[in-house]
Amino acid sequence: MQGEFGPLVEGSSIRYSQKTMSDMNDQEQAISKAAGVVRSARRLAALTGAGISAESGLQTFRGAGGLWEGHRVEEVATPHAFRRDPAFVWRFYNLRRANLAKVAPNPGHQALVHLEERWGADAFTLVTQNVDGLHFAAGSQNVLEIHGTLRRVRCSGCDRTEDRGVEALPDLPRCEACGELLRPDVVWFQESLPPGIWERAERAVSEADCLLVVGTSAVVYPAAGLIDVARWHGATVVEVNSEPTGAAVDVVLRGPAGRLLPELVRRL
Ligand code: BV8
Ligand code: ZN
Numbered sequence: 638m639q640g641e642f643g644p645l646v647e648g649s650s651i652r653y654s655q656k657t658m659s660d661m662n663d664q665e666q667a668i669s670k671a672a673g674v675v676r677s678a679r680r681l682a683a684l685t686g687a688g689i690s691a692e693s694g695l696q697t698f699r700g701a702g703g704l705w706e707g708h709r710v711e712e713v714a715t716p717h718a719f720r721r722d723p724a725f726v727w728r729f730y731n732l733r734r735a736n737l738a739k740v741a742p743n744p745g746h747q748a749l750v751h752l753e754e755r756w757g758a759d760a761f762t763l764v765t766q767n768v769d770g771l772h773f774a775a776g777s778q779n780v781l782e783i784h785g786t787l788r789r790v791r792c793s794g795c796d797r798t799e800d801r802g803v804e805a806l807p808d809l810p811r812c813e814a815c816g817e818l819l820r821p822d823v824v825w826f827q828e829s830l831p832p833g834i835w836e837r838a839e840r841a842v843s844e845a846d847c848l849l850v851v852g853t854s855a856v857v858y859p860a861a862g863l864i865d866v867a868r869w870h871g872a873t874v875v876e877v878n879s880e881p882t883g884a885a886v887d888v889v890l891r892g893p894a895g896r897l898l899p900e901l902v903r904r905l
Pocket of ligand 2: 795817
C-alpha cells in the first residue's frame with residue numbers, strides 16, 4: 638500500500654524506508670521553519686495560483702490535463718482569439734463558468750481566511766492569479782484578483798462591467814446598454830493588468846515580511862515577478878506546491894495546499 642511517504646505495509650508491521658524517514662524529517666523541519674517565519678511576520682502577503690483550487694476540483698493550466706480541446710490557455714485567452722472567433726472563446730469561458738457552479742472552496746482557501754482573521758485585512762493581503770472567485774467564496778475579504786474574475790463580464794463596446802455570478806450565459810452574450818459583444822472580465826495574454834489592483838498588489842508584497850506563494854508554476858508575468866519584489870524588499874518567501882517550480886524561494890513546503898496550509902496555520 639503506497640502512502641504519502643511510501644510506507645510499505647508488510648503483514649501487520651509498517652516498515653519505513655530510510656529515505657522516507659529523512660523525507661519526513663525534512664518536511665517536519667520545513668513546516669516548523671515556515672511556521673516560525675509566518676508567526677513573526679508583522680505584515681503578510683500571499684500569491685496564489687490555480688494549484689490552490691485544484692483540490693476544489695478545478696483543472697490547473699499547465700498540469701497534465703492543462704489543455705482545453707487541445708489548446709493551451711495562452712492560445713485561447715487572448716484578444717486576438719476573441720476577435721477571430723468569439724464563439725470559440727466564449728465556449729471556453731462558459732464551460733469554466735459552469736464548472737464554478739459545481740465547486741466550493743477547500744481547506745487551503747479556508748486556511749488563508751484564518752490568516753486574514755488573525756493578522757487583520759490591513760496586515761494580510763491575498764493576491765490571486767485565479768479567476769474562480771473561490772477566495773471570496775471562502776470568506777477572504779482583502780483579495781486582489783490581478784487577472785480579473787470569471788464571475789464578471791465587460792462590454793467590448795462601452796466597457797460597462799457587470800457581475801453575472803455563475804449564471805449560464807448565451808453563446809455570444811451582448812450588452813443590454815449598447816448591444817455590443819460582452820467578454821469575460823479577465824486579463825488575457827498581451828493585456829495589461831488592472832492598474833489600481835496591480836499597484837496595490839506590488840505595494841502589499843513589497844511591505845510584507847513574509848510572502849506565501851501557493852499553487853503557482855510562477856511562469857506568468859508580471860504576476861510571478863511579485864516573488865522577486867518580495868525578496869528585493871527583504872521578505873522571506875515560503876512556497877507551497879505539490880511540484881518543484883523555478884521560483885526563487887526560501888522555504889519549500891512540498892505537497893497539496895489543502896493539507897499543508899491548514900497544517901501551517903495549526904502551528905502558528
Ligand atoms: C502582459 C486570466 C504586457 C485568463 C491569465 C515571454 C516571457 C515572459 C513573459 C511573456 C513572454 N511572452 C509574453 C509574456 C507575457 C505574458 C506571459 O507571462 N506569458 C507566459 C505564458 C510566458 N503575460 C501577459 O501577457 C500578461 N500581460 O504582460 O501585458 C503589456 C504591457 C504593457 C501594455 C500592454 C501589455 C497578462 C498575463 C495574464 C494572463 N491571464 N488568466 C484566464 O484565466 O482565462 S494567466 C493564467 O495563468 C491564470 O490566471 C493562472 O492563474 C496563471 C498562472 O498559472 P498558474 O496559476 O501558476 O497555474 P499553473 O497550472 O501554471 O500552475 C499550477 C501550479 O499549482 C503548479 O505549479 C502545480 O504544481 C501546482 N499545484 C497543482 N495542484 C496543487 C498544486 N500546488 C499545491 N497544491 C495542489 N493541490
Ligand atoms: Zn455596452
